[in-house]
Amino acid sequence: MENRNFQMDTQWNIIHYPEKPTGFGILIIGDERHFVDENKCFWSQNEGKLAIIDELKKSGYTIFSSNLYGRNWGSDHAVELAQRLYQQVIRSEILNNKIHLLAEGMGALVAVRLMEKMKGQLRSVVLLNPILSLKNHIELEKEHKFFYKKLMRELTSAHMKDQVTLEKELKNMSVELNFDWSVPIKIINIMSSGKSYNQSKQMQLLLAKTDINPTYIVPEKKKQLGYMMKKFFNQYEKLL
Template sequence: MENRNFQMDTQWNVIHYPEKPTGFGILIIGDERHFVDESKCFWTQNEGKLAIINDLKKAGYTIFSSNLYGRNWGSENAIELAQKLYQHVIRNEILNHQIHILAEGMGALVAVRLIEKMKGCIRSVILLNPILSLKHHLEQEKEHKFFYKKLMRELTAAHNMDQKRIESIIFSMEDFVNMEFDCPVKIIHVLTGGKSYTQSKLYQKIIKSPEINPTFILPEKKPLLGKIFIKFLSSNETVL
């Protein structure tokens, strides 16, 4: 069996099985375009992401992911469901209880909260082109009225709040993001376009941890992402 799709709390989830499992699991938390349905998911439909999945499976990783209510923007519902998915997978699969997390874009908002809530259960975390601060993300999008309105609609739906309240909460957040965790965290940013450059400057401004130095790679190096991920993940597997 290559993969298994199943529902939990109305949301579809998927587990991808390697041919030769090593006993280590990876939870993938996707970006805005991410989805999981009854037969497929974004990471197997997208050519670049599928290459990463295949590299990780060849290295023996069991990979699992959830639809997480679509564009959840770090909502409590998404965080709770990710925890339930972890518990389900650990109960039903033969895996080390300490998992890796691979989160992209908006998925970093869920990942950071999971690190806080699941102490002792997370082995390492990779954040790919992460959105770490909703406050700074909103400030960036304010320049683009159409995208700002769209983002506000998604935020109000995800967090079940009206626009005024959610804007008030987000804009009163700290400028810094505390990234001092009890597990290793690696940030990898693929430099594509001006927005990526702005985001890379933001990391310097908002990351409150001397131990985290983002790695920047050029777009032509994207095919190497799977190998880069595996090198980092395996370096954190010496202690079972």
């Protein structure tokens, strides 16, 4: 069996099985385009993402992911479901209970909160083109009225709040990063557009007071992502 799809709280989830499992698991939290349905998911449909999954499966990783209510923007519901998925997978599969976390874009908002809530259950974290601050991301999008309106519609839906309440909360939101610094973190940024350049500048400001040095790569090097992630994860598997 290559993969198994199942539902939790109306949301589809998927487990990708390696041919020769090593007992280590990776939870993938996707970006805006991410989805999981009854028989497939974005990461198995997208050529570049599938190459990463194939590389990680080849190394024996059991990989699991959830639809997480679509464009969740780090909502409480998404964080809670991700935790429940972890618990379900640990119960049903033969896996070490300390897992790796791989999050892309918007998915980093959930990942950062999981790092606080899942202390002792995470082995390492890879963030790909991450959005680390919702407040800063919205400030960037304000320059593009159409995208800002669309983003605010998604946010009010995801967080189940009206726009006035949400904007007030965002205004008071701290931009300080609340990472669990005991978990090893690798950030990879693909410099593919002006937007990714602006996001990387914003990220550098957020990380200024930390010891994290992001890795920057050009789009032509994307084929190396699976290998880079595998190499990073492998460093933190010496202690079970």
